[in-house]
Amino acid sequence: MFKNLQILLFSALILVTNQVISAEQANYKVENIKDNVYRFSAGHYHSAFMIVDNQALVTDPINSDAAKYLKSYIKKTFNAEIKFMLYSHSHVDHAMGGNELIDNNTTVVAHQFAADDLKLNKVPTALPDLTFTDTLKVDLGDSYVQLKYYGPNNGRGNVSMRFMPANVLYVVDWIVLGRMPYKNLIGYDINGMLHSTKAVLNEPAFAAFIGGHADTGNRDDVVSYLHYIQDLHTAVRDGMLKGKNLATLQKEISLPKYSHLKMYQQWLPLNIEGVYNNLVEMGYFNFRSDINAQF
Numbered sequence: 001m002f003k004n005l006q007i008l009l010f011s012a013l014i015l016v017t018n019q020v021i022s023a024e025q026a027n028y029k030v031e032n033i034k035d036n037v038y039r040f041s042a043g044h045y046h047s048a049f050m051i052v053d054n055q056a057l058v059t060d061p062i063n064s065d066a067a068k069y070l071k072s073y074i075k076k077t078f079n080a081e082i083k084f085m086l087y088s089h090s091h092v093d094h095a096m097g098g099n100e101l102i103d104n105n106t107t108v109v110a111h112q113f114a115a116d117d118l119k120l121n122k123v124p125t126a127l128p129d130l131t132f133t134d135t136l137k138v139d140l141g142d143s144y145v146q147l148k149y150y151g152p153n154n155g156r157g158n159v160s161m162r163f164m165p166a167n168v169l170y171v172v173d174w175i176v177l178g179r180m181p182y183k184n185l186i187g188y189d190i191n192g193m194l195h196s197t198k199a200v201l202n203e204p205a206f207a208a209f210i211g212g213h214a215d216t217g218n219r220d221d222v223v224s225y226l227h228y229i230q231d232l233h234t235a236v237r238d239g240m241l242k243g244k245n246l247a248t249l250q251k252e253i254s255l256p257k258y259s260h261l262k263m264y265q266q267w268l269p270l271n272i273e274g275v276y277n278n279l280v281e282m283g284y285f286n287f288r289s290d291i292n293a294q295f
Contacts, residue, residue: 028041030073033166033210034167034168035165036052036143036166037049037050037163037166039210040070045062045093045213046210046212047061047212049070049074050166052142053080055081056080057082057140057145058070058084058085059087059088059161060088060212061085061095061097061100062094063093064096064099066097067099081103081106083107084106084108084138084145085101086109086138087108087109087111087114088161088173089111089157090114090117090121090155092125095118098126102126108127109128110130110157111132111133111147114155114158116157117156134148134149135148143165145161145162145163146162147161148160150196150200151195153188153189154188154189154193158196168209169208170210171200172212174193175222177209177225178214178221178262179213179214180258180268181274182267183270183271184270185271190229191283194226194229194233197226197229200222201219201226231257235255235272236249236275236279237279239253240276240279240285243293280295
């Protein structure tokens with residue numbers, strides 16, 4: 001009887017363990033976006049990768065567990081080694097776990113500012129071997145990724161990545177489709193976001209868009225996102241110029257044309273707070289003699 005109880009308990013443990021593993025893996029998803037370009041999802045985080053023959057170019061590792069899963073998936077599905085790993089920027093919620101994703105001969109790439117931050121902050125991840133300041137082309141067989149830095153926008157050294165010839169654009173944090181920007185916009189430079197997004201839209205059109213969060217989309221979706229950021233910025237700025245404080249702005253500002261965005265009700269007041277704080281901290285609105293408001 002005792003032996004049967006042991007077997008029963010062991011079987012139950014195996015079942016629970018398998019359920020935990022299945023639940024973890026259920027949070028991971030790989031989608032083919034276009035041609036040889038894929039989106040990897042780990043919960044509400046996304047990265048992009050590209051396969052050419054038996055080689056892979058990957059982007060943000062996200063975290064150690066996600067990195068382990070993606071590396072195993074690429075090996076099993078494509079029998080490919082990781083040739084390049086590209087960081088989008090320095091924020092640790094995207095950059096952690098790089099050591100788990102790379103192979104022995106992987107070249108790790110980042111903008112110089114992102115590389116400096118990862119090193120100075122002693123982030124537990126793979127440090128870049130190759131850095132750049134403006135643009136960089138990373139070749140993988142007959143495909144390549146064009147990286148470009150537009151200036152401050154979110155985090156340090158945050159760049160766009162255009163996967164060619166599929167013409168898929170990958171941007172993390174400073175463009176978000178189908179959902180409100182994150183809460184009170186911590187880490188954002190609002191003017192920089194506007195500048196960077198306009199710059200992307202002034203370049204040749206892209207066929208598809210992958211973001212570090214939320215939805216995939218196309219150029220029209222990015223235009224709609226830009227309109228939201230512009231309207232939000234204008235409403236908060238103009239209210240501040242009229243002497244209104246944060247509480248008043250949060251009560252009065254409503255942008256109903258964007259109510260279809262996920263988290264609209266919950267995050268609009270926080271988005272307003274984020275722009276308000278950004279204009280105080282970056283624009284020094286609290287030092288302006290032409291604004292009669294309590295900060």
